[in-house]
Amino acid sequence: MPDHTNVMVLDDEPIVGDRLRPALAKGGFDVEVFTDSAAAIERLKQKSFGVLVTDMKMRGPSGMDVLRFVREHAPNTQVIVITGYATIETSHEANALGAYQFVAKPFKMRELVKLVEKASKLTVS
Amino acid sequence: MDATTQPAAGRPPDAPGAGTAAPHEHDVSNPAERLRRAQHALLSRRRLSIRLRLVASLLLCFGLCCAFAVAAKNLLGRARGKLNLLQTIERLDDRILRVRAFEDEGILSGSDIEKVLEGSRDAEDLFRKETSALQAADREDLPALLGHLGTYRRLLTAVTAQGRERGGFAVLTPTQAAKLRHAETEANKLLEAMIRRERVSLSAIFQLAGTGPLVLVGVLLLLFAAITYCFAKALVNPIRRFEGYTSRIAVGDFSLIGPARTYRDEFSDLAVAVNQMLAALQEQQNRLVKGARLAVVGTMTSGIAHELNNPLNNISITAETLMEESTTLTDEDRWRLLQDIYFETERASEIVKSLLDFTRQEKREMVPLELGEIILSTLRLSQNEMNINNVTVAYDVPPDLPRIQGAANQLRQVFLNLFLNAIQAMPSGGVLGVSAGVRDHGGVCVEVRDEGAGIPAETLPRIFDPFFTTKEPGKGTGLGLSVSSSIIKKLGGDIQVTSELGKGTTVHVCLPRAEEQ
Ligand SMILES: Nc1ncnc2c1ncn2[C@@H]1O[C@H](COP(=O)(O)OP(=O)(O)OP(=O)(O)O)[C@@H](O)[C@H]1O
Ligand SMILES: [Mg+2]
Numbered sequence: 001m002p003d004h005t006n007v008m009v010l011d012d013e014p015i016v017g018d019r020l021r022p023a024l025a026k027g028g029f030d031v032e033v034f035t036d037s038a039a040a041i042e043r044l045k046q047k048s049f050g051v052l053v054t055d056m057k058m059r060g061p062s063g064m065d066v067l068r069f070v071r072e073h074a075p076n077t078q079v080i081v082i083t084g085y086a087t088i089e090t091s092h093e094a095n096a097l098g099a100y101q102f103v104a105k106p107f108k109m110r111e112l113v114k115l116v117e118k119a120s121k122l123t124v125s
Numbered sequence: 126m127d128a129t130t131q132p133a134a135g136r137p138p139d140a141p142g143a144g145t146a147a148p149h150e151h152d153v154s155n156p157a158e159r160l161r162r163a164q165h166a167l168l169s170r171r172r173l174s175i176r177l178r179l180v181a182s183l184l185l186c187f188g189l190c191c192a193f194a195v196a197a198k199n200l201l202g203r204a205r206g207k208l209n210l211l212q213t214i215e216r217l218d219d220r221i222l223r224v225r226a227f228e229d230e231g232i233l234s235g236s237d238i239e240k241v242l243e244g245s246r247d248a249e250d251l252f253r254k255e256t257s258a259l260q261a262a263d264r265e266d267l268p269a270l271l272g273h274l275g276t277y278r279r280l281l282t283a284v285t286a287q288g289r290e291r292g293g294f295a296v297l298t299p300t301q302a303a304k305l306r307h308a309e310t311e312a313n314k315l316l317e318a319m320i321r322r323e324r325v326s327l328s329a330i331f332q333l334a335g336t337g338p339l340v341l342v343g344v345l346l347l348l349f350a351a352i353t354y355c356f357a358k359a360l361v362n363p364i365r366r367f368e369g370y371t372s373r374i375a376v377g378d379f380s381l382i383g384p385a386r387t388y389r390d391e392f393s394d395l396a397v398a399v400n401q402m403l404a405a406l407q408e409q410q411n412r413l414v415k416g417a418r419l420a421v422v423g424t425m426t427s428g429i430a431h432e433l434n435n436p437l438n439n440i441s442i443t444a445e446t447l448m449e450e451s452t453t454l455t456d457e458d459r460w461r462l463l464q465d466i467y468f469e470t471e472r473a474s475e476i477v478k479s480l481l482d483f484t485r486q487e488k489r490e491m492v493p494l495e496l497g498e499i500i501l502s503t504l505r506l507s508q509n510e511m512n513i514n515n516v517t518v519a520y521d522v523p524p525d526l527p528r529i530q531g532a533a534n535q536l537r538q539v540f541l542n543l544f545l546n547a548i549q550a551m552p553s554g555g556v557l558g559v560s561a562g563v564r565d566h567g568g569v570c571v572e573v574r575d576e577g578a579g580i581p582a583e584t585l586p587r588i589f590d591p592f593f594t595t596k597e598p599g600k601g602t603g604l605g606l607s608v609s610s611s612i613i614k615k616l617g618g619d620i621q622v623t624s625e626l627g628k629g630t631t632v633h634v635c636l637p638r639a640e641e642q
Contacts, residue, residue: 012512015439015465019446057431059512084431084438106438109445 004050004120009033010040010066011055011082019109020053027113029120037061041069049077050120051100053112056083056090064090067097078119082107160404163381167397173388175359182352189348193341200334207327211320213251218316220247221309249274266315273312280305363392370399376589377611379407413591414608429476432509436473440466475505491616493528493639494536496569500559503540510545515554522561522571529569529636535612536636539620542605543573543632549596550577550630563638568618570635580624588622 007029009020017033024031032049034040037060044052044066052070056063063081070077078100083090086104094102100119103112280301363385370382381403382396443465447454454462500522511518547557558574580588587593589610594603606622613620618636 013435013439015443015469018465019439019442022450023446057509057513059515062513084434105434106441109442110449 003030003048006030006047006049007032007051007053007116007120008040008043008049009053010037010058010063011035011053012037012058013055016055016082020112023109023113024116027117029116037063037066041066044070044074044077048074051078051080051116053080053082053116056081056094057085064093064097067094067099071098078122080112080115080119082112156404156407159381160400163383163400164397166384167382167389167393167400170384170387170389170393172390174390175356176391178355178359182355186345186348186352189341189344193337197334197337200330200337204327204330204334207323207330211323211327214316214319214323217251218313218320220251221312221316246278249278266319270312270315273308273315277305277308277312280308359390363395367392367395367399374403374406377410377591377607377614379403379410410611413604414611416604429506429509432476433473436469436476439469440473443469491530491532494531494533496526496529496536496561496571496636497522497524499533499536500540500561500571503537503544504559506537506541507544507548510548511557514548514552516548516551516557517555519556519558519560522559526561527563527569528639530639531616531618531636535616539609539612539634540571540573542609543634546605546632547573547575547577547630550575555629564635566635568635568637570633573632573634574629575631576629579626579628579630580622581626585622585624 005028007024009017009024009031010033011017012035014035017035021031021033029051032043032047034043037054037058040054041061052066054063054066061069063083067079067081070079079098080101080103081094081099082103082105084105086102091102100122101115103115284301366385373380381400384393443462447459447462447466500520504518504520510516544557551557555576556574559571560574561569561571564570584593584595589606590603591607592603593607596603610620613634613636616636618634620635621633622630623633624630
């Protein structure tokens with residue numbers, strides 16, 4: 001059973017992790033931040049997370065690759081995909097792969113925290 | 126295997142700009158004015174059309190043949206005249222000889238005398254009748270001959286008269302016989318001489334008739350050779366020249382054709398038409414270049430949006446943190462957050478600036494430029510593509526590189542094309558090498574290397590062709606390199622591609638140095 005308060009934030013923009021970590025921690029989550037998607041996948045193999053917040057375009061495995069990995073290896077983890085440039089195709093693809101939400105940059109942090117809370121509750125039930 | 130290709134072939138030396146005698150010196154940059162001047166230079170020469178020359182040489186040959194025919198007919202007429210004359214003279218001679226045969230019997234019977242007299246009269250008649258012909262042949266001997274014949278006839282008439290008186294027999298006295306014989310001999314001698322002369326002149330005529338055709342054949346041969354040479358020159362040389370024009374047009378050199386000779390002919394009309402076509406092609410090419418720029422911008426839009434949204438997002442969430450946590454943050458934290466906002470704003474404005482640089486309409490000004498700056502700003506534009514494809518940059522451009530003469534936006538477009546090509550050649554990642562330096566000839570050269578699959582030798586010569594692409598439809602327009610090479614050529618530079626299959630591709634771009642004050 002994944003601990004639903006475990007949240008992973010993956011974005012190759014370091015500022016995103018820096019800002020989200022304290023905001024989510026304040027909401028009572030255990031937050032781990034990654035800027036490298038390959039390292040993040042390694043971590044996902046070891047530990048189960050309730051919610052994964054991931055960027056779409058990254059060097060190395062993309063957000064879509066991480067999403068695919070999670071669907072296969074950690075089906076209970078809810079995935080929120082954020083992206084700098086949303087096209088209809090990518091959002092369709094993310095939805096087809098069972099992403100919980102698709103969020104476009106720039107996002108409001110307060111809204112993202114709310115989304116994470118909702119997603120983590122989904123993990124419990 | 127290592128191969129090299131370059132887009133520009135050598136242009137024929139006489140081709141562009143040969144006509145410098147232009148009526149107006151202003152506005153050479155205007156393509157319509159350039160076209161007008163080129164056409165004027167082509168058309169203002171004296172016209173000497175190939176058709177005219179063809180007709181003239183055929184008329185010359187025809188005239189020569191006619192002259193020969195007339196001469197041959199003339200010669201034939203003369204030969205016929207001589208033959209008739211010869212016949213006449215021989216007949217005369219024959220009569221005289223016949224008369225002499227009678228005389229030799231010594232005593233002439235009445236009827237014999239009649240016959241001789243008749244023969245002599247006959248000869249004289251013939252002689253008078255043919256006077257004109259004989260006169261033409263022999264003016265001096267004629268009166269003498271006529272004198273001899275007259276003497277002869279008178280003698281014979283006298284003898285005949287005596288004979289009749291004596292009852293039928295005419296006997297010549299020895300003096301009469303001697304006189305008669307003398308007249309005969311003289312006439313005979315003259316006639317024989319005439320025959321000899323006529324024979325000689327007749328044989329000369331025949332000789333002329335025999336050699337004349339040979340001479341004609343010789344002259345015609347020479348004439349034909351000369352005509353062939355002239356026409357070969359008038360036809361083959363322009364065709365060669367036009368071959369040169371087409372091959373340079375094929376590689377995108379659209380400079381107009383100028384006059385190469387001092388006169389104009391049908392080929393000049395062709396040159397005028399080709400110039401018209403070149404002007405249209407140039408216009409089309411310019412439109413394409415503009416369109417290709419827009420297309421590149423189009424493919425960049427998603428990347429740009431992504432690039433821009435990242436710093437915007439960073440600014441937005443950092444500002445949000447500042448607002449939400451204003452009471453709990455330490456001064457140090459606050460300082461760090463503000464710094465983040467500051468630098469992310471900077472980052473966003475850089476992106477906007479390079480995008481503006483790229484799309485801004487060209488003033489086409491050639492100014493001294495720092496190549497390094499241009500390369501760096503273009504690399505920034507392709508950063509997103511590189512991230513997606515796991516491409517890293519090995520940047521080796523010395524900061525003290527001499528400045529080059531060029532137009533910044535056009536050069537950015539060239540390097541963007543080259544970087545995108547290199548990145549697209551390495552879909553599973555690799556190193557994009559960018560290095561630069563001064564080369565022997567004094568120009569500044571940039572090398573863009575990739576570790577992609579390389580280009581097969583058979584496609585290498587075609588990569589600069591407009592619309593040549595090996596990429597899927599929708600992915601590549603095939604205009605990147607053709608537009609790039611036309612830009613580099615316009616800036617007076619040179620672009621070459623070397624490639625090794627399986628190892629990678631290197632594009633060399635060389636540009637002239639700026640004149641430093
Ligand atoms: N660095 C390279 N490595 C391998 N092949 C290349 C490279 N650069 C160019 N080519 C080949 O040359 C062709 C023409 O390139 P060009 O830039 O003119 O058009 P394109 O890249 O196909 O289209 P566009 O530039 O519009 O995206 C490419 O399709 C590719 O086959
Ligand atoms: Mg290209």
